[in-house]
Amino acid sequence: MRKWLTKIDQINRTESIIYLLMWLLMFTGSLFSILSNLGELRWSRIYIEWIRLTPFIIIFLINTTILAPYLLLKKRLVYYLISVSVLVTVIVLLSTQMHLLISWLFDHPNGSVLPRRPIKAKSDLLGERLIMAILIIGLNNTIKLLIQRQKEDKQHEEQKKLLLQTELSFLRNQIGPHFFMNTLNNIHALIAIDPDKAGRSVIRLSELMRHMLNEGTKEKASIKAEFGFLNSYINLMRLRCSKRVRIDVAFQVEDSDRMIPSFLFVSIVENAFKYGVDYSKPSFIEISATIVDDYLIFKSRNSKNIQIETAQKTGIGLENLQKQLHLLYETAYDLSISDEPDQFNIQLKIPIGHD
Structure with a gap:
């Protein structure tokens, strides 16, 4: 049992490392985007880009800690689809408003910190945020389902080993009494001879x-x-x-x-x-x-x-x-x-x- 729990802990650590690498890549990608557009890194722009990722982090955290474990992995698919649809809709709408606020910061006459840039149409922005949210949830669920399958395989393997050991112990325990019964019978017959x-x-x-x-x-x-x-x-x-x-x-x-x-x-x-x-x-x-x-x-x-x-x-x-x-x-x-x-x-x- 202790070995099995150790393997499960290793699998959980692997899942956490995968998620960490995934978000590091996304943050790093935003840095390269800034560098390619401006030719230099500006902390004000970095903060704004990371703020844009905040809604997707919230979607990811709610999905990976609540919706996927308690609904998706327990085969409650209808409740999961409803919940994740509500979550994505609310977060995408809020993130659109956040984007408009950031765009306002660009154009504000007294607080403009970066050069002006064109504001995307709201419909295009909604579509972009929706696709991003779906990709993150899809990637999150794919990783979680693969990890869950690995856990189930480990559990099945350990259960199989436990059953094998139990059966072998039972069979070996049968050898002893059977062996001694025959041997004692032989000695009993030899006593008279x-x-x-x-x-x-x-x-x-x-x-x-x-x-x-x-x-x-x-x-x-x-x-x-x-x-x-x-x-x-x-x-x-x-x-x-x-x-x-x-x-x-x-x-x-x-x-x-x-x-x-x-x-x-x-x-x-x-x-x-x-x-x-x-x-x-x-x-x-x-x-x-x-x-x-x-x-x-x-x-x-x-x-x-x-x-x-x-x-x-x-x-x-x-x-x-x-x-x-x-x-x-x-x-x-x-x-x-x-x-x-x-x-x-x-x-x-x-x-x-x-x-």
Whole structure:
């Protein structure tokens, strides 16, 4: 929220700077007009020229602070058109009288400060003032509408990011309970078979829990930390597997400090052990990861336990993973799932940045 308010303040400052530059150009233009007509700058003439701009400044201020924010930007167009028409009519008529007063100053015998000059016809003067007022309001509204559109885009962007973070947090929070439930079930089954292994499993589980508590609130983790966690989890799972289960792990990711979404691959590894181990026959689990250019390619291949294999493709873990990938990368990732009669394959390719 604080970042969003800072961006809005920056947009408001930008709008103020644009308006300041606009009026500086108009004032500067009047100076060049005086210089071109008289060949020199006279303060009396400068004051008179700036006084002529006063009605348009009033139109601008009323429009930019009252009419546009409370009527135009709130889509109350009929009220806005009526109000701005009344404003322009009144100010233009008053500015015409001001022009006549200035012209009188030019011709006054005792107070003439500048050489005489022809007085414009009142109809021509009204037309000139009307066009000037319309141009100023048009320019003011164009800038304000563009700035408003920029504000709305910023708000939409921040709301989208907030929603994305909320959804990702929800999905990550689902990983923890699901992960620990399966792990505790495995340890419970191991207690009756090999209490010593079950004890070591509890110690390793506590290390994993400590990691998840420390890193669970972070959106990203280094490749080094993430694959260190996966290795620890795989080593924990090895304790409950018999020699009939072949487990091959090849993480060729070096000790990279490049960042990736935290706990992204846990569901794949967890599913491989949950659905790929069949104690009634030889089984296998193969997990690998490599970095090719600016992509991380994660592969998992496992045999199928025919008693529960139908749930692997549609399990909560993979469904959760697909939602996370869509939120994180939209279409900038590649997830392929191959469900064959005797094995299950997953390949995930995600972009990784440089730090």
